[in-house]
Amino acid sequence: MGRYILRRLMMVPLLLLGVTTVTFIIVHLAPGSPLDDLRVTVPGITDEDLDRIARSLGLNEPIWRQYVNWISDVARGDLGLSLQNARPVRDQILERLPNTLLLTGLSMGIALLIAIPVGVIAAVRRNSLFDQIATIVSAIGAAVPSFWIGLLLILMFSVQASRWGWYAMPSSGMRPVTGDVTLWDRVQYLILPVTALAIGQVADTMRFVRAQMLEVLRLDYIRTARSKGMRERQVIVRHAFRNALLPLVTLIGLSLPQLIAGAAIVETIFSWPGLGQLTVSAANRHDYTMIMGTTIFIGLVTLLSTLLTDLVYAVIDPRITYK
Amino acid sequence: MTNPTSGRSAIALDRRQFLARMGVGTAAIGLSGYLGQAAAQDAVTPSGTLIEGGPLEFDALAPIVESNRAVLYMFDPLTFTTPDGLQPQPNLAESWTWDETDNSYTFVLAEGAAFHDGTPVTAEDAKFTFDLLTNEATASPYYAIFAPRIAGSEVIDPQTFKLTLTGPIASFLNDMTGYSIGILPKHLLQDMDPASIVSSEFATTAPVGSGPYKLKEYRPGEALILEANVDYHRGVPPVQEVVIRLLGDSTIAYQQLITGEVDVAAISADFYEDAQNQSNFTPVIIDTFGLQFIGYNLDPATGAAPLQELAVRQAIAFGIDRDLIVERIYSGLGLVAPGTLGPATGCHAPDQITTVYTYDPDKSAALLDEAGWAPGDDGIRVKDGVRLSFELLGSATKKTDEGLILAIAEFLAEVGIEVVPRFEHESIWDYLLPKDFQAAAVSFTFAPDPDQSLAFLSTSGYNAWSYNNPEVDALLQEGIVTSDPDARTAVYVQSQNLILADLPVDVLFFDQRVTGVNNRVSGYVPSAVGYYWAIQYDAINWTVTE
Numbered sequence: 001m002g003r004y005i006l007r008r009l010m011m012v013p014l015l016l017l018g019v020t021t022v023t024f025i026i027v028h029l030a031p032g033s034p035l036d037d038l039r040v041t042v043p044g045i046t047d048e049d050l051d052r053i054a055r056s057l058g059l060n061e062p063i064w065r066q067y068v069n070w071i072s073d074v075a076r077g078d079l080g081l082s083l084q085n086a087r088p089v090r091d092q093i094l095e096r097l098p099n100t101l102l103l104t105g106l107s108m109g110i111a112l113l114i115a116i117p118v119g120v121i122a123a124v125r126r127n128s129l130f131d132q133i134a135t136i137v138s139a140i141g142a143a144v145p146s147f148w149i150g151l152l153l154i155l156m157f158s159v160q161a162s163r164w165g166w167y168a169m170p171s172s173g174m175r176p177v178t179g180d181v182t183l184w185d186r187v188q189y190l191i192l193p194v195t196a197l198a199i200g201q202v203a204d205t206m207r208f209v210r211a212q213m214l215e216v217l218r219l220d221y222i223r224t225a226r227s228k229g230m231r232e233r234q235v236i237v238r239h240a241f242r243n244a245l246l247p248l249v250t251l252i253g254l255s256l257p258q259l260i261a262g263a264a265i266v267e268t269i270f271s272w273p274g275l276g277q278l279t280v281s282a283a284n285r286h287d288y289t290m291i292m293g294t295t296i297f298i299g300l301v302t303l304l305s306t307l308l309t310d311l312v313y314a315v316i317d318p319r320i321t322y323k
Numbered sequence: 324m325t326n327p328t329s330g331r332s333a334i335a336l337d338r339r340q341f342l343a344r345m346g347v348g349t350a351a352i353g354l355s356g357y358l359g360q361a362a363a364q365d366a367v368t369p370s371g372t373l374i375e376g377g378p379l380e381f382d383a384l385a386p387i388v389e390s391n392r393a394v395l396y397m398f399d400p401l402t403f404t405t406p407d408g409l410q411p412q413p414n415l416a417e418s419w420t421w422d423e424t425d426n427s428y429t430f431v432l433a434e435g436a437a438f439h440d441g442t443p444v445t446a447e448d449a450k451f452t453f454d455l456l457t458n459e460a461t462a463s464p465y466y467a468i469f470a471p472r473i474a475g476s477e478v479i480d481p482q483t484f485k486l487t488l489t490g491p492i493a494s495f496l497n498d499m500t501g502y503s504i505g506i507l508p509k510h511l512l513q514d515m516d517p518a519s520i521v522s523s524e525f526a527t528t529a530p531v532g533s534g535p536y537k538l539k540e541y542r543p544g545e546a547l548i549l550e551a552n553v554d555y556h557r558g559v560p561p562v563q564e565v566v567i568r569l570l571g572d573s574t575i576a577y578q579q580l581i582t583g584e585v586d587v588a589a590i591s592a593d594f595y596e597d598a599q600n601q602s603n604f605t606p607v608i609i610d611t612f613g614l615q616f617i618g619y620n621l622d623p624a625t626g627a628a629p630l631q632e633l634a635v636r637q638a639i640a641f642g643i644d645r646d647l648i649v650e651r652i653y654s655g656l657g658l659v660a661p662g663t664l665g666p667a668t669g670c671h672a673p674d675q676i677t678t679v680y681t682y683d684p685d686k687s688a689a690l691l692d693e694a695g696w697a698p699g700d701d702g703i704r705v706k707d708g709v710r711l712s713f714e715l716l717g718s719a720t721k722k723t724d725e726g727l728i729l730a731i732a733e734f735l736a737e738v739g740i741e742v743v744p745r746f747e748h749e750s751i752w753d754y755l756l757p758k759d760f761q762a763a764a765v766s767f768t769f770a771p772d773p774d775q776s777l778a779f780l781s782t783s784g785y786n787a788w789s790y791n792n793p794e795v796d797a798l799l800q801e802g803i804v805t806s807d808p809d810a811r812t813a814v815y816v817q818s819q820n821l822i823l824a825d826l827p828v829d830v831l832f833f834d835q836r837v838t839g840v841n842n843r844v845s846g847y848v849p850s851a852v853g854y855y856w857a858i859q860y861d862a863i864n865w866t867v868t869e
Contacts, residue, residue, distance in 0.1 A: 031747075031748035031749045032720075032748060032749055032750065033749075033750070036749070036750040038464055039750055039752045040766075040768060041390075042390075042464045042465065042468075042502070043612075043768045043769055043770045043777065044468055044770055044777050044785070045464055045465075045467070045468070046467035046468065046784055047756075047784055048467045049463075049464055049465075049466055049467040049468070052459070052462075052466070052467075053462060053464060056462050056518070081522055084380070084382050085380055085381070085382045085383065085527060086382070086383065086521050086522040086526070086527055087522070087527045087528070087543075092543065095543060096544065099544075154578060155578075158578065158582055159578050159581050159582060162581065162582040162583065163581065168582055170582075170584065171575070171578045171579055171582050171584060172570070172575050172578075172579065172584075173545065173546075173568065173584075174545055175545075177374065177545070177546040177548065177566045177568055178372045178374070178548075178564060178566060268572070269572075269575070271568075271569075271570050271571075271572070271575050273542070273543065273544025273545045273569075274544075277379075277544060278544065281379050281380065281571065
């Protein structure tokens with residue numbers, strides 16, 4: 001087991017090297033440069049100034065050279081400074097991380113709390129009215145993108161509500177910008193973005209749980225349990241659900257990176273100061289170091305959470321061992 | 324990066340967003356009004372909060388390396404400029420004199436002006452600031468603009484500062500405030516390597532200026548919270564807190580105007596019509612220093628052959644219905660007026676412009692007939708085997724460019740000219756400066772001064788059109804050294820008439836922006852100058868009601 005973990009960990013730097021190389025090339029090949037805006041924002045800026053700024057940022061060097069410079073800084077633990085706001089990339093990632101975790105963690109938690117019971121009940125009462133409604137609603141929920149739901153929520157509960165003089169939800173942001181912030185304030189700002197994110201997750205997870213349950217309920221040991229005269233509740237909870245839960249661990253484990261990467265678009269439309277918004281804005285402004293910083297961070301979290309999922313599997317499923 | 328310490332905050336404000344995000348209110352008040360107000364307000368206790376919609380992030384919070392609205396709130400330049408007429412007024416400098424013999428300004432600093440940490444502002448600070456600006460090692464985007472104009476600076480005494488220029492430059496004070504060269508505190512920065520100031524805590528998160536507002540809290544990605552500087556030397560700002568919400572997106576800003584979550588925010592043209600039906604805020608139109616035009620490549624080696632003919636360029640100028648373009652493509656936000664100097668600039672004199680092109684397709688066709696361009700089989704005119712066709716370049720990332728170029732193509736097809744649209748993703752200047760274009764839709768923003776040498780002087784680095792008229796060059800140079808407003812206007816009327824007759828560029832309209840202002844805000848001054856200076860001009864006049 002120890003050797004297995006070690007082997008997996010040794011793969012991490014290699015994989016990150018691959019991911020960052022590809023990303024680095026893509027972001028540098030995209031048209032435009034971090035200095036494009038200066039022509040507009042500073043009327044009369046001279047070529048001399050632009051050259052000097054490009055040189056001070058190292059942008060005048062060939063791409064391979066820039067990559068080597070960047071990756072050797074990273075190897076020393078330095079993610080560099082943002083090309084746009086000159087603040088350390090690492091600080092900015094860390095300052096956004098809790099905001100993103102709050103938003104995505106809460107929506108994932110709520111999604112699981114709703115989706116698991118609904119999925120189990122829908123499977124147990126297959127083809128009932130409850131099952132049919134749940135299936136249809138979840139199909140819609142899975143099909144509609146979360147940002148669209150988000151825009152709809154803002155339009156309904158914030159913009160229209162305030163136009164009609166009703167109680168209006170905050171349309172965007174994370175907390176009030178003035179005065180003392182109470183817990184209720186925080187909750188108000190969370191309701192719309194969490195709902196927008198959770199709807200899709202509820203739909204996906206519920207369908208997954210339902211499918212898993214249906215599969216398990218067909219198996220012989222369930223029939224055996226029932227034939228031995230066990231109570232139905234015990235059959236469902238202890239025998240069926242616990243086994244159906246196993247693949248759910250994979251699903252949750254693999255969505256851990258999503259917790260970190262955030263919901264880029266939902267964060268953007270709700271002006272939520274998280275990692276996703278940071279990444280989108282960096283991409284829009286050709287902030288190469290920031291894009292690379294978030295890429296490597298999210299890449300690392302992805303690799304580690306896959307490893308974690310595999311290990312948890314070994315713990316909860318005695319059929320699996322690693323050598 | 325090779326040298327992380329010198330990592331320059333490359334992009335200053337997004338000027339277009341920034342331009343659109345400015346002070347607003349009723350009519351511009353005169354200088355007397357401002358002085359009277361300042362004196363009357365000594366007894367005021369600041370109250371209330373004004374919330375602005377701002378960009379998604381501020382790249383820096385200090386002058387010299389950056390110019391944005393946050394910098395303007397916190398840092399005072401020596402002078403500021405009035406919104407009407409672009410006249411310099413006292414700010415940190417309570418008075419100044421101009422010495423023709425050695426081309427120097429001598430500024431007397433205001434008594435009682437102090438940085439937010441209580442240290443008085445002295446001539447040492449002013450000298451320190453200008454030394455940094457003219458030091459190549461400071462990663463300032465304004466270095467090459469200012470360094471050639473400044474010969475030296477000198478501390479006469481703690482309250483007196485002398486700045487020597489390399490010649491008479493009428494636009495200097497406007498430029499100084501235009502690029503918001505606020506005065507920096509020497510005592511906090513003198514031990515720092517100039518190259519590292521841009522990435523210092525001072526410039527990124529903890530600025531200390533002498534402006535009407537000081538930083539209370541900076542929450543990146545969320546908001547910049549400023550509080551009134553009750554010791555401000557020009558009077559106590561009546562609004563206790565100014566919050567700039569970091570929104571970036573124009574849709575979010577607009578929905579927050581409707582919900583009242585922000586009081587002041589730029590409104591993008593898409594929402595302008597809707598904004599006119601809103602009750603809790605007022606959309607205010609502001610003339611800017613921006614100009615939308617078609618620029619022609621007049622270099623015969625790289626330009627389109629037909630465009631080298633003045634008659635063709637005149638035919639194009641008469642063949643485009645500018646009013647319709649503004650109305651349909653820019654939601655009415657744009658001013659069609661004669662000349663190259665818009666209403667926001669000091670020397671705007673539309674009545675004296677004699678070369679005017681108004682939409683007249685018949686005249687356009689007649690000009691082409693006369694020049695020997697006869698309609699071919701497909702309706703496009705031909706002369707000596709050459710089709711009257713040219714490529715019109717626009718930005719693929721700018722939504723309005725597509726509409727503009729297609730509209731121009733349609734208008735010109737009517738008179739037998741073929742326009743081939745071309746869109747590029749890179750900055751348009753990547754094509755203009757290497758002369759890789761035939762004609763281009765250009766949105767050109769000038770510094771807030773009537774001097775347009777940047778676009779029309781033959782030696783300017785931005786003369787992508789290869790325009791060269793020695794008479795215009797001479798007039799532009801005369802304008803730079805003429806400080807009397809009337810004399811300067813006369814010079815620029817002449818140069819404008821010549822430029823319009825030569826048509827190196829075809830002015831379509833003057834850019835206008837619209838800002839939404841909640842009805843609870845009063846005392847804002849709407850002006851192009853406000854993009855930069857409304858804060859210094861009138862921060863001590865705004866009020867908000869709860």
